[in-house]
Amino acid sequence: MRKKVVLLGATGSIGSSTLRVLRAHTDRLQLIGVAAQSHDRELAAICREFAVPHAVLHSEDAYRRARQGSYFPGTTQLSCGPEALAALATLPEADIVLIAVVGTAGLNPALAAIEAGKDIALANKELLVLGGAHVIAAARRKGVRLLPTDSEHNAIFQCLQGHPRQQLDKLILTASGGQFRDSPAAALAEVSPEMATQHPNWSMGPKITVDSATMANKGLELIEAHWLFDLEPDRLEVVIHPQSVVHSLVQFIDGSILAQLSPPSMTFAIQHCLLYPERAPGVEPTTDFKKPFSLDFRAPDYARYPCLRLAYDALRAGGAAGAIFNAANEVAVERFLAKEIAYLEIPQLIEHCLGSMPNSQQPSLHQLLQTDAETRELAQSLKF
Ligand code: NDP
Ligand code: MG
Secondary structure (H helix, E strand, O other): OOEEEEEEOOOOHHHHHHHHHHHHOOOOEEEEEEEEOOOHHHHHHHHHHHOOOEEEEOOHHHHHHHHHHOOOOOOOEEEEOHHHHHHHHOOOOOOEEEEOOOHHHHHHHHHHHHHOOOEEEEOOOHHHHHHHHHHHHHHHHHOOOEEEOOHHHHHHHHHHOOOOHHHEEEEEEEEOOOOOOOOOHHHHHHOOHHHHOOOOOOOOOHHHHHHHHHOHHHHHHHHHHHHHHOOOHHHEEEEEOOOOOEEEEEEEOOOOEEEEEOOOOOHHHHHHHHHOOOOOOOOOOOOOOOOOOOOOOEOOOOOOOHHHHHHHHHHHHOOOHHHHHHHHHHHHHHHHHOOOOOOOHHHHHHHHHHHHOOOOOOOOHHHHHHHHHHHHHHHHHOOO
């Protein structure tokens, strides 16, 4: 029996890596639902290639365009809007839902899929940073698998297999350090959106590429790791590893450290999640030890990466601070890409929001969503 897969965010970077995995494993995996925001023609092409029966476009304009253009195959049922997205995530026949939409738009479909008892492959980290307590609690209550697809968390998940929790000392997340890790500090003031959306190792969507440069991405991943693996900030470390071959490490109480290695491509983690607990040949060559290469590690410099320090602060503060960090960062990146604020103003905007938004301990999901909305409003209004 083939596993039936729903892919939210099919036209993005994770989406296209997922399609490569699906093409290579048509005997094991079947794509039964796809969603995108507004790339209607790209989504139609995916529906044609994989004979996908259900598709959702989040944008009404794109949906109208697609209806008029009638380029979706007649066998695909196309719908639109947030309810349609939740319905797609809960299709009765679906076995696993891969959440690869960007930003907090992934939260509602993720919660809906969990409530419907679906296993989740989670690429989207923002939804855990916003609503981690609620998502994890719901997944436990429903007994669904939450398979981490973000490469660091996937590495940790793989290294933890078969080891009792009391043997665990700490988790060490690797970070490439982004495209400006060796630039002179003075040059950072001149970083443009064009420069910040190019990554030396990974090919990813624009938001996460900027997050990688500022290391806000690693900050989000610290908070993601806190929720996924239930560890306090002092047991979560970050190390810069420019080659992006060691995807993270797990240190045990006796000092032994396990790591997971593979080339910097998301197909490895995606395939691991979709086929879990089985394994099959990968879609591209893995690290070749017959060729010489070296792996470097060094501690991050917080003066260069203030977003990382701010993420630790948010994690230690707890409550709604993760939601504030995430919303402020999302708006800061949007405003930077729109050339409204400078690169070095991204951490300033986040710090201002963390300092001025009221925090609350054990917030309800409703309170978190309200904090998210209010932080966005504040972050939009800040002048520099
Ligand atoms: P992209 O920007 O490349 O793709 C985002 C996808 O989500 C697109 O298919 C987009 O559709 C779709 N989308 C956005 N909003 C909605 C919505 N409201 N409803 C339905 N679909 C929507 O992002 P990435 O693939 O880079 O990242 C996706 C997530 O995975 C992020 O949370 C990121 O942090 C995480 N991640 C990404 C990694 C990577 O290597 N790229 C690595 C690890 C994690 P459209 O094309 O129409 O806009
Ligand atoms: Mg990652």
